[in-house]
Amino acid sequence: MKSVQGIILHQTGGATAESSFNSYKNGAAGAHFLVDKDGTIYQTASVYQQTWHVGKLRSRCLAELSCSAAEQHQASRFDPTGTHRREMTKSVPNRYPSNQDSIGIEIVGQALPLNEPNPDKRIYETLSTQQKESLDWLIRHLTLSLKISTKEIFRHPTVSYKNNSEAATATW
Numbered sequence: 001m002k003s004v005q006g007i008i009l010h011q012t013g014g015a016t017a018e019s020s021f022n023s024y025k026n027g028a029a030g031a032h033f034l035v036d037k038d039g040t041i042y043q044t045a046s047v048y049q050q051t052w053h054v055g056k057l058r059s060r061c062l063a064e065l066s067c068s069a070a071e072q073h074q075a076s077r078f079d080p081t082g083t084h085r086r087e088m089t090k091s092v093p094n095r096y097p098s099n100q101d102s103i104g105i106e107i108v109g110q111a112l113p114l115n116e117p118n119p120d121k122r123i124y125e126t127l128s129t130q131q132k133e134s135l136d137w138l139i140r141h142l143t144l145s146l147k148i149s150t151k152e153i154f155r156h157p158t159v160s161y162k163n164n165s166e167a168a169t170a171t172w
């Protein structure tokens with residue numbers, strides 16, 4: 001990555017760190033850090049390497065009520081591909097941090113109940129106390145060492161189209 005502009009917080013959907021390592025081995029897109037249930041932090045990619053953890057960006061000006069009239073009109077249509085394309089012509093902080101310029105932190109945690117057929121209706125587990133402490137430490141170190149603004153830290157569903165409860169109990 002040429003520059004790191006932000007941090008995106010995720011939950012893995014798996015019960016253990018091993019399930020994430022296995023999916024990374026099988027070519028899954030990955031992220032930069034993985035925080036296990038017991039608070040262990042694994043670095044899974046160099047912070048200078050781009051990983052694919054974000055997906056299509058939502059309109060930031062729509063969420064933050066700062067769009068021009070023309071853009072407001074465009075952005076309020078549900079068009080993830082078009083919205084993403086328009087967002088990527090901007091730079092942070094006018095758009096959300098993307099795969100090109102953000103660190104991804106995955107926190108081990110499932111979305112429950114597993115037998116709920118609609119994945120959007122599952123609710124991600126609450127972070128453990130150890131995960132909260134490790135996340136706090138990791139974010140403090142990353143923001144200081146890479147000079148990332150704490151205003152540019154987001155949960156995955158804020159920046160992209162994901163289950164709203166993902167990383168909902170993460171704080172920073």
Ligand SMILES: [Zn+2]
Binds near residue numbers: 009010162
């Ligand atoms: Zn995610």
